Amino acid sequence: MPEPEYRQATDIDAAAIAAVGAAVWDELGADSGLPQRPTSDGVAQLLSSYGDRGAMFVYDNAGGFAAVSPDQNDPEEAVMGVWLLRAARRKGVGRELALMATDFARSAGYQKLRGTLPEGNEPALSFFSDIGSLAQVVGQGMEYELPL
Amino acid sequence: MPDKALLVLEDGTVFAGKPFGAPARAHGEVVFSTAMTGYQEMLTDPSFAGQVLVLTYPLAGNYGINRGDVESKRVQVRGFVVHEACDLPSHWGSEMTLHEYIASQDIPGIAGVDTRALTRRLRTAGVMMGAITSDESAEEALVRLRSLPRYGDTDLVREVSTDKPYEWHPPREVRRHVAVVDSGVKYNILRLLSERACRVTTLPATASPDEVLALKPHGVVFSPGPGDPAHPEMLRTIVPALRDLTAKYPTMGICLGHQVLARAFGASTFKLKFGHRGANHPVKDLATSRVHITSQNHGYAVDPDGLSSDIEVSQVHLNDGTCEGLRHRSEPAISIQYHSEASPGPLDNVYVFDRFLEMIDDFPRKETRDA
Numbered sequence: 001m002p003e004p005e006y007r008q009a010t011d012i013d014a015a016a017i018a019a020v021g022a023a024v025w026d027e028l029g030a031d032s033g034l035p036q037r038p039t040s041d042g043v044a045q046l047l048s049s050y051g052d053r054g055a056m057f058v059y060d061n062a063g064g065f066a067a068v069s070p071d072q073n074d075p076e077e078a079v080m081g082v083w084l085l086r087a088a089r090r091k092g093v094g095r096e097l098a099l100m101a102t103d104f105a106r107s108a109g110y111q112k113l114r115g116t117l118p119e120g121n122e123p124a125l126s127f128f129s130d131i132g133s134l135a136q137v138v139g140q141g142m143e144y145e146l147p148l
Numbered sequence: 149m150p151d152k153a154l155l156v157l158e159d160g161t162v163f164a165g166k167p168f169g170a171p172a173r174a175h176g177e178v179v180f181s182t183a184m185t186g187y188q189e190m191l192t193d194p195s196f197a198g199q200v201l202v203l204t205y206p207l208a209g210n211y212g213i214n215r216g217d218v219e220s221k222r223v224q225v226r227g228f229v230v231h232e233a234c235d236l237p238s239h240w241g242s243e244m245t246l247h248e249y250i251a252s253q254d255i256p257g258i259a260g261v262d263t264r265a266l267t268r269r270l271r272t273a274g275v276m277m278g279a280i281t282s283d284e285s286a287e288e289a290l291v292r293l294r295s296l297p298r299y300g301d302t303d304l305v306r307e308v309s310t311d312k313p314y315e316w317h318p319p320r321e322v323r324r325h326v327a328v329v330d331s332g333v334k335y336n337i338l339r340l341l342s343e344r345a346c347r348v349t350t351l352p353a354t355a356s357p358d359e360v361l362a363l364k365p366h367g368v369v370f371s372p373g374p375g376d377p378a379h380p381e382m383l384r385t386i387v388p389a390l391r392d393l394t395a396k397y398p399t400m401g402i403c404l405g406h407q408v409l410a411r412a413f414g415a416s417t418f419k420l421k422f423g424h425r426g427a428n429h430p431v432k433d434l435a436t437s438r439v440h441i442t443s444q445n446h447g448y449a450v451d452p453d454g455l456s457s458d459i460e461v462s463q464v465h466l467n468d469g470t471c472e473g474l475r476h477r478s479e480p481a482i483s484i485q486y487h488s489e490a491s492p493g494p495l496d497n498v499y500v501f502d503r504f505l506e507m508i509d510d511f512p513r514k515e516t517r518d519a
Contacts, residue, residue, distance in 0.1 A: 120287070126164040129163060137286050137287055
């Protein structure tokens with residue numbers, strides 16, 4: 001069985017990313033941290049809009065993806081999210097994707113990553129704590145910050 | 149045992165970790181200590197009552213728990229936060245693991261926490277209330293935490309003080325009798341007095357001056373303890389008692405006892421942003437200019453403005469200039485903010501007990517004074 005491959009996504013991954021995003025949206029809705037149910041075209045547009053300031057990362061067996069998006073208000077900060085299919089959770093997939101995303105953000109010159117965690121998502125909180133994030137309850141969810 | 153636990157701070161900051169000790173909820177003021185060893189002494193120090201203790205040193209439990217290193221009859225912290233809790237202690241005297249110890253007293257712990265980040269948060273924002281939980285979400289814990297009593301509003305001295313007077317193990321030879329007013333005394337204070345040929349009688353914090361007088365002691369020690377020295381119960385009981393007794397006996401105040409002495413002589417106290425808790429705090433003796441490395445555990449400090457002219461500041465903290473010692477100009481009364489009894493920490497300052505006993509030896513007994 002081949003080792004799963006983690007890599008930076010390109011246009012050809014848009015459909016697979018959208019499929020994962022759609023499945024997570026169907027499961028969690030707005031608590032997924034996604035702005036809407038993603039489509040292939042939407043993901044492809046987002047990827048091309050990033051330039052060298054953002055990126056997505058995929059797990060080749062189509063289990064999940066991570067995204068680093070520039071913060072429109074602060075050039076030193078980026079927003080990071082990790083989304084996984086149920087079957088890909090609790091196997092270290094999210095950690096690998098997040099670490100790739102973190103490395104990218106660091107090399108792109110960002111000083112801080114931040115993101116949201118849905119209410120009660122303790123595994124995600126543990127994961128982000130483990131990689132050095134500080135999480136804070138904000139209303140009915142949490143936000144995390146990861147200094148780079 | 150659940151596989152996850154949370155530490156939720158009052159400002160909403162959340163740390164995830166692995167539970168150990170009892171699978172219970174706990175809340176208290178979250179404070180950090182920089183002492184590298186002495187977790188058993190810290191856990192049982194009554195001055196930590198009402199608090200969730202964070203160790204900045206990354207490993208706890210590695211030398212286990214033994215019968216001899218307790219500083220009171222039970223674990224006093226409400227919760228314990230560490231980076232790593234060792235499950236396999238190695239020490240000839242170890243009788244149980246840290247996990248077994250705090251679990252036996254229904255105290256929860258949380259390990260795997262980034263205690264550096266937590267300490268930075270407490271240093272930046274100041275100490276604050278926090279909750280350890282393993283059966284509710286962070287959001288639920290935060291709502292609950294905000295409805296619980298705050299540290300400074302709680303009469304913690306009542307929780308830790310002895311109910312009845314008792315005598316510490318007597319020395320072979322008794323040369324003096326010392327009364328200790330117990331606001332949360334550490335056993336090492338009693339041990340060190342006993343080692344110095346003192347019969348030691350420990351009294352409840354609410355003991356009246358008449359109850360102390362009835363013992364006819366040679367001197368009186370006002371012990372360390374938890375909580376706000378300006379709590380109404382303190383101002384009603386211990387502060388006036390100390391003022392009264394200072395005129396009659398050689399008196400020494402340690403930590404909370406120092407703050408009580410200061411308040412009895414007109415000073416006020418204030419809350420430090422994140423307190424002094426550790427085993428390497430530098431304190432300068434103003435009379436000798438000598439610097440002592442001290443063990444400390446306090447969240448409030450004395451503001452000497454307003455002090456009676458009978459009292460002078462004798463020692464200061466070299467990190468922040470706060471008052472670390474007081475001395476009465478004409479009566480045999482001294483106080484120190486730090487813990488001369490150490491445990492944990494350096495034993496460099498046990499000389500303070502000798503100084504107190506010299507005061508006793510130089511002081512004519514009350515009967516003599518009255519004659």
